[in-house]
Amino acid sequence: MKKKIAVLFGGQSTEHEVSTASATSVLKNINRTKYDVYPIGITKNGLWFKYTGNLDNIESGEWEKDESYKIPQGQNILFNKEVDIVFPVLHGLFGEDGTIQGMCKIFNIPCVGPGVMSSAICMDKIYTKYLLQKFNIVQADYVVINGYEYEDNKDAFLEKIEKKLGYDVFIKPSNGGSSVGITKAHNKEELTLGIKEALKHDRKILIEKAINAREIEVSVLGNDYPEASIPGEVIPAKEFYDYEAKYKSEASKLLIPAALCASKLQTIREQAIKIYKILDCAGMARVDFLVDKQTEEVYLNEVNTIPGFTKISMYPKMWDATGKNFETLIDELIILAIERNNK
Ligand SMILES: Nc1ncnc2c1ncn2[C@@H]1O[C@H](COP(=O)(O)OP(=O)(O)O)[C@@H](O)[C@H]1O
Numbered sequence: 001m002k003k004k005i006a007v008l009f010g011g012q013s014t015e016h017e018v019s020t021a022s023a024t025s026v027l028k029n030i031n032r033t034k035y036d037v038y039p040i041g042i043t044k045n046g047l048w049f050k051y052t053g054n055l056d057n058i059e060s061g062e063w064e065k066d067e068s069y070k071i072p073q074g075q076n077i078l079f080n081k082e083v084d085i086v087f088p089v090l091h092g093l094f095g096e097d098g099t100i101q102g103m104c105k106i107f108n109i110p111c112v113g114p115g116v117m118s119s120a121i122c123m124d125k126i127y128t129k130y131l132l133q134k135f136n137i138v139q140a141d142y143v144v145i146n147g148y149e150y151e152d153n154k155d156a157f158l159e160k161i162e163k164k165l166g167y168d169v170f171i172k173p174s175n176g177g178s179s180v181g182i183t184k185a186h187n188k189e190e191l192t193l194g195i196k197e198a199l200k201h202d203r204k205i206l207i208e209k210a211i212n213a214r215e216i217e218v219s220v221l222g223n224d225y226p227e228a229s230i231p232g233e234v235i236p237a238k239e240f241y242d243y244e245a246k247y248k249s250e251a252s253k254l255l256i257p258a259a260l261c262a263s264k265l266q267t268i269r270e271q272a273i274k275i276y277k278i279l280d281c282a283g284m285a286r287v288d289f290l291v292d293k294q295t296e297e298v299y300l301n302e303v304n305t306i307p308g309f310t311k312i313s314m315y316p317k318m319w320d321a322t323g324k325n326f327e328t329l330i331d332e333l334i335i336l337a338i339e340r341n342n343k
C-alpha cells in the first residue's frame with residue numbers, strides 16, 4: 001500500500017507566502033507512484049484545510065477561499081493518524097521552530113527535517129550563537145537585547161553596542177526568517193530605529209557586527225552520516241539580502257559553485273557538516289556562511305532547518321548541481337524521516 005504523506009503549507013509565520021511557493025514545487029515534484037499526497041494548508045490564523053483543489057491556486061492564496069476544504073475542529077489529521085508521514089514545508093515560527101515537529105512526535109508520525117530541539121535552537125539565532133560558541137565556531141561578534149530591559153537602559157545598551165561592535169551592525173529578531181524585521185545600521189540613529197523595529201517582531205534581539213562578506217550557502221542532507229552539497233553563493237541585488245532582494249528582485253544572482261578555490265570550498269563543506277552535527281540536525285538543513293571579502297575568514301551566519309524549496313531556491317539547486325535532482329531529493333528526505341522516527 002502507498003504511504004500517505006501530508007505536505008503542510010502556508011502557516012502562521014511572516015513567511016507564509018514563501019511557504020506556499022516552496023510547497024507548490026514540492027507538491028509538483030513528489031513521487032505520486034510511491035506516495036498518496038495530502039496537501040494541507042494552514043491559514044495565517046491557524047485553520048487547517050485539507051486541500052484537494054488545483055495546485056496552481058496555492059501560491060496565489062486562492063486555496064483558502066473555499067471553506068469546504070476546512071478541517072472541522074477536533075478532526076486534525078495528525079490527531080486522527082490519517083497520514084503516515086508529515087512534510088512541513090513551513091518556514092519560520094509554528095513550522096520551522098519545533099512546534100509542528102513536537103505535534104508529530106506526540107502522535108508518532110515521522111516528520112521531514114530536524115527534530116524538536118534542533119529545530120527550536122536553529123530557529124533562534126541567539127541560542128544558535130550560544131551553542132556554537134562553545135564549539136569555537138567562528139561567528140560575527142554580537143550583543144543581545146531583551147525587550148523588557150531595553151526601555152529603562154537604552155543609553156547603556158547603545159553605548160555597549162557602539163563600544164563592542166562599532167558600525168555597521170545588523171539588527172535581527174532572534175526568531176525570524178526571510179530577513180523580516182532585519183535592518184542594517186550605519187549610525188546611532190539607524191541603530192535606535194532598527195532596535196525598535198526588531199523588537200516589534202521578537203522580545204529578544206541580536207545586534208551583530210556587519211561583515212564585509214560574500215554569502216556562501218551549503219545544503220546538508222542526512223541523519224547520522226550527513227552529506228554536504230557543493231557550496232553556492234548568493235549575490236544580493238541590494239545592500240544586503242533583505243526580503244525584497246530574496247523574493248522580489250530579479251537582479252539577485254545565484255552562483256553554483258561559489259567562486260572560491262577548491263580548498264576553501266572543501267573547508268566550508270566540512271564546516272557545514274560539523275555545525276549540522278553539533279546542532280543535532282537530521283534530514284536536512286541549509287547552512288549559511290559569511291566569508292570575509294578581504295581575509296576569506298569563514299563566519300557561520302545561520303542554519304535553516306526548512307530552507308526554501310521553490311524551483312529557484314538554493315537548497316534544491318545546490319543538490320541538483322551536486323547530482324541529486326528535486327524528485328530524488330524529496331524522496332530521500334522522506335526516507336530519512338522514516339528512518340529517524342524508527343530510532
Ligand atoms: N553579520 C552580518 N554581516 C553582513 N551581512 C549580514 C550579517 N547578518 C546578516 N546579514 C545580511 O542580512 C541577511 C539576512 O540575515 P539572516 O541572519 O540570514 O536572517 P534571515 O533568517 O532572515 O535570513 C543575510 O542574508 C545577509 O545579507
Ligand SMILES: [Mg+2]
Pocket residue numbers: 178179288302
Ligand atoms: Mg538568512
